[in-house]
Amino acid sequence: MTITVLYFASLREFSGCPREEMDATGIHCVLDVWRNAQEGRPLPPRTLIAVNQEYAAADHPVREGDEVAFFPPVTGG
Amino acid sequence: MAVHLFAEALDPWETLIRHQQGLTAGCFGATAIFVGTMRDFNEGDDIQAMTLEHYPGMTERQLEAIEQEAREQWTPEDALIAHRVGRIHPGDPIVLVAVWSAHRQAAFEACRFIMEALKSRAPFWKQERLQSGQQRWVSGNTSGM
Numbered sequence: 001m002t003i004t005v006l007y008f009a010s011l012r013e014f015s016g017c018p019r020e021e022m023d024a025t026g027i028h029c030v031l032d033v034w035r036n037a038q039e040g041r042p043l044p045p046r047t048l049i050a051v052n053q054e055y056a057a058a059d060h061p062v063r064e065g066d067e068v069a070f071f072p073p074v075t076g077g
Numbered sequence: 078m079a080v081h082l083f084a085e086a087l088d089p090w091e092t093l094i095r096h097q098q099g100l101t102a103g104c105f106g107a108t109a110i111f112v113g114t115m116r117d118f119n120e121g122d123d124i125q126a127m128t129l130e131h132y133p134g135m136t137e138r139q140l141e142a143i144e145q146e147a148r149e150q151w152t153p154e155d156a157l158i159a160h161r162v163g164r165i166h167p168g169d170p171i172v173l174v175a176v177w178s179a180h181r182q183a184a185f186e187a188c189r190f191i192m193e194a195l196k197s198r199a200p201f202w203k204q205e206r207l208q209s210g211q212q213r214w215v216s217g218n219t220s221g222m
Contacts, residue, residue, distance in 0.1 A: 009130055009202035010214045053135035069132060075215040076201025077113050077172050
């Protein structure tokens with residue numbers, strides 16, 4: 001099972017890459033994705049999450065082919 | 078209803094005129110417009126430049142959803158959102174929101190709603206470059222209400 005993980009802005013710098021493909025076998029929710037990708041580093045406070053380009057909570061389930069994104073509070077406009 | 082992202086210079090007035098030419102004259106009596114422009118100061122520091130990052134795909138979807146919510150609540154004739162991405166400098170326009178409606182109340186309220194929703198939900202991020210050369214991410218938007 002493969003999922004795509006995206007990082008934006010300060011979380012891109014935190015993670016060291018903008019995008020990665022992950023074998024998500026055994027991964028159930030978004031928080032598992034973060035833990036697996038970041039090797040146990042805690043999710044920074046105020047991090048926002050999107051699954052397939054819709055806002056989601058950390059316990060949102062993850063399925064094959066999903067696009068999971070992590071980013072800081074938005075500052076547009 | 079339209080959403081436009083500009084990787085190069087955004088001219089809000091030209092964008093506004095071009096969009097309005099596509100509307101039927103006489104169907105609206107009120108046009109409310111908001112233009113946001115880059116300042117040369119923030120949090121006590123002089124700012125030299127800024128880079129606007131976004132999430133291609135999700136940003137457009139969020140802006141379209143915000144327009145749709147405004148349409149359901151105020152039933153305006155039309156709405157337009159235009160936003161810059163990439164590197165900008167003080168004085169450069171960042172965002173344009175325009176709403177055309179039969180009467181001014183719906184135009185004002187929908188324009189305000191779209192702008193505040195964009196500020197809190199649309200995935201854009203600003204990185205400032207200070208006069209000293211230091212770069213920093215803007216930490217969050219303040220409420221405009």
